[in-house]
Amino acid sequence: MKRYVIVGNGTAAVGCIEGIRALDAEGEITVVSGEDRPVYGRPLISYYLMGKTDLAKMNYRPADFYEKNGCRVLYGRRAVALDPNKKTVTLDGGEALPYDALLIATGSRPFVPPFEGLDTVEKKYSFMTLDDALALEGALDGKARVLIVGAGLIGLKCAEGIKDRVGQITVCDLADRVLSSILDADCAAVVQKHLEESGIDFLLGDTAVKFDRNVATMKSGKTVDFDVLVLAVGVRANTDLVKDAGGSVNRGIVVDQRCATDLPSVFAAGDCAEGYDSSTGVQTVSLMNMHGRNAVSGSVNYRTPFTKERRFYANASAQATYATSTEFVNHKRTVNTFMPSASLHVSYEQSHTRIEVGANAEYAHITSDEAGFEPFNFFNITYGAEGHTRLPLKMELTADAKVYTRRGYNDTSMNTDRIVVGASLSRGLLNDRLLLRLSAYDLLGQLDAVNRTVNAYGRTETWQNVLGRYAMLSVSYKFNKQPKKSAIK
Amino acid sequence: MKRVYVNEEWCLGCHLCEYNCAFANSGLSDMAFALKDKKIFPRIHVEGDDKITFAVSCRHCTDPLCVKSCIAGAISKKDGVVKIDRTKCVGCLTCVLVCPYGALAPGENGTMQKCELCLENACGEPACVTGCPNKAIVYEERGDGE
Known part of the structure; x- marks a missing residue:
């Protein structure tokens, strides 16, 4: 039986528990929970202060979650060391937990810069855990003046959560705008205006440098009086366990796309980990990926008999297409395709026999503004004959032969001549209700299953699993049941 | 499992499913009383343009x-x-x-709501399906795909 140890008890831990149980109902799961409570929705702490939820509803999973998933949870305990050779995690009491697979889901902690005089401030809080929120709630008396250092998501969610329970809120940030890590100046101005309208004051491009009991001195020299201080400067990933054990750590614990660290059987997930972002991908800097396609086409079609007996017919048609394909990945690229085509067919028709010879020619001119994209032209020409006739013994024979010729491709392996021959023989029985048909296609086996197209990236090849050469016997039977005549006249 | 599917070639774009949905989830017994002159918050939405329409609800x-x-x-x-x-x-x-x-949307009290196949209300089976006049919306088993 496999032993799983999860250090941390947040949403990443829940994902891990559910993931393990989807594959392994037996293994032993131990969860080391630093906080002395079951998993809850951390982002809900601002909604809790706002009164939109309560402590019972904040549980991220039902009360029987751990029991149902067979997890042992060690509440209020911390992992202090990791030994990847012995495969053990040492807890704060000195006890060592052996593991076969270990998940580090330790999250992050508030970053508190070394402010001068911070220890003289009586009511100072972080805003990350439920304990933080409950402590802060104790200081909300309806008229407190609150100074929030940091206009990021944490600082602003805190402001939103407490604004109706305090007298005044001032938010300061060294950046010149709110939410500077995720919004540009235009968007930030909209958000700031909205928050100001609901009574929150901002001191931007300026931050606290010194505290003296209830007075903060700003970088600009301004002073701000406050009763409650909330520090929301930022967070730091909790990476020490892995770092001390010799694993790779950057700003977070470095993981691959399977969340594996470079220590054997040690994985990391959530705020403490750093890796491939599947929503953006590492290779692309832009999220946009658009496929645009505009096409215009026109065609003419003409068919006429040209002998008195009306046995010979000529059929001519012409068509032209202009298509534009545009795509945005990193930058815009456009491919324009101009493709005229024409065909001419001559047929001879007499009672049960029909013979047709014809040709179809297609030309394409492809250009792009993409650097390194050489314009190219190619021809596809198809010509051949097909015929249909009735044989003795009421048998019907259809046969066709076509030559597919391609010219002009840079890839010379594309410039081919392929001869495709097919035939089918059929016989109707029982007053034509039962039809037997033996057909064969591509008798010479010359078709390939590769389709090449051109889009904004250049050329793509699609390999299809088509049946090239085949022979098939089919049997069909018609019941000839007609619906009853409608009463409506 | 059975899911609600829409055969868009039969959808008339009449929006009746939206009303049937809002009524089914109102808990009331009189449709006019439940919906008349009120903004409705259905869990199925007819989308499309003047050429094609189709009702969309949760794909589960x-x-x-x-x-x-x-x-x-x-x-x-x-x-x-x-x-x-x-x-x-x-x-x-x-x-x-x-x-x-786009299967989730805010309800009348600001919390999100979504199609729960009418399993939580008195209908017993999806009201959008029962009320669809052209049988475009169906409740059937089509395998486990998304």
Whole structure:
């Protein structure tokens, strides 16, 4: 039986528990929970202060979650060391937990810069855990003046959560705008205006440098009086366990796309980990990926008999297409395709026999503004004959032969001549209700299953699993049941 | 499992499903009383343009993004049905952002709501399906795809 140890008890831990149980109902799961409570929705702490939820509803999973998933949870305990050779995690009491697979889901902690005089401030809080929120709630008396250092998501969610329970809120940030890590100046101005309208004051491009009991001195020299201080400067990933054990750590614990660290059987997930972002991908800097396609086409079609007996017919048609394909990945690229085509067919028709010879020619001119994209032209020409006739013994024979010729491709392996021959023989029985048909296609086996197209990236090849050469016997039977005549006249 | 599907070639774009849905979830017995002169909050929405229309509701995905994204743990999947506990929802709209089908939307009280196949109300079977005049909306088994 496999032993799983999860250090941390947040949403990443829940994902891990559910993931393990989807594959392994037996293994032993131990969860080391630093906080002395079951998993809850951390982002809900601002909604809790706002009164939109309560402590019972904040549980991220039902009360029987751990029991149902067979997890042992060690509440209020911390992992202090990791030994990847012995495969053990040492807890704060000195006890060592052996593991076969270990998940580090330790999250992050508030970053508190070394402010001068911070220890003289009586009511100072972080805003990350439920304990933080409950402590802060104790200081909300309806008229407190609150100074929030940091206009990021944490600082602003805190402001939103407490604004109706305090007298005044001032938010300061060294950046010149709110939410500077995720919004540009235009968007930030909209958000700031909205928050100001609901009574929150901002001191931007300026931050606290010194505290003296209830007075903060700003970088600009301004002073701000406050009763409650909330520090929301930022967070730091909790990476020490892995770092001390010799694993790779950057700003977070470095993981691959399977969340594996470079220590054997040690994985990391959530705020403490750093890796491939599947929503953006590492290779692309832009999220946009658009496929645009505009096409215009026109065609003419003409068919006429040209002998008195009306046995010979000529059929001519012409068509032209202009298509534009545009795509945005990193930058815009456009491919324009101009493709005229024409065909001419001559047929001879007499009672049960029909013979047709014809040709179809297609030309394409492809250009792009993409650097390194050489314009190219190619021809596809198809010509051949097909015929249909009735044989003795009421048998019907259809046969066709076509030559597919391609010219002009840079890839010379594309410039081919392929001869495709097919035939089918059929016989109707029982007053034509039962039809037997033996057909064969591509008798010479010359078709390939590769389709090449051109889009904004250049050329793509699609390999299809088509049946090239085949022979098939089919049997069909018609019941000839007609619906009853409608009463409506 | 059985899901609600729409055969768009039969959808007339009449929006009746939206009204049947809002009525089914109103808990009231009189449709006129429940909906007349009120803004309705259906869990199915007719989308499209002047050429094609189709009603869209929750697909009850095999691996639902909304369940993973919910910050309150209010959305869960049980017996194949994706459900939302509206008493836990705080209205953060994350599920609305992530749902590829636009199947979640705020209800009259600001918490999110979604199609739960009429299993939680008195209908017993999806009201959009029963009330569809052209039988465009169907409730059937089509395998386990998304």
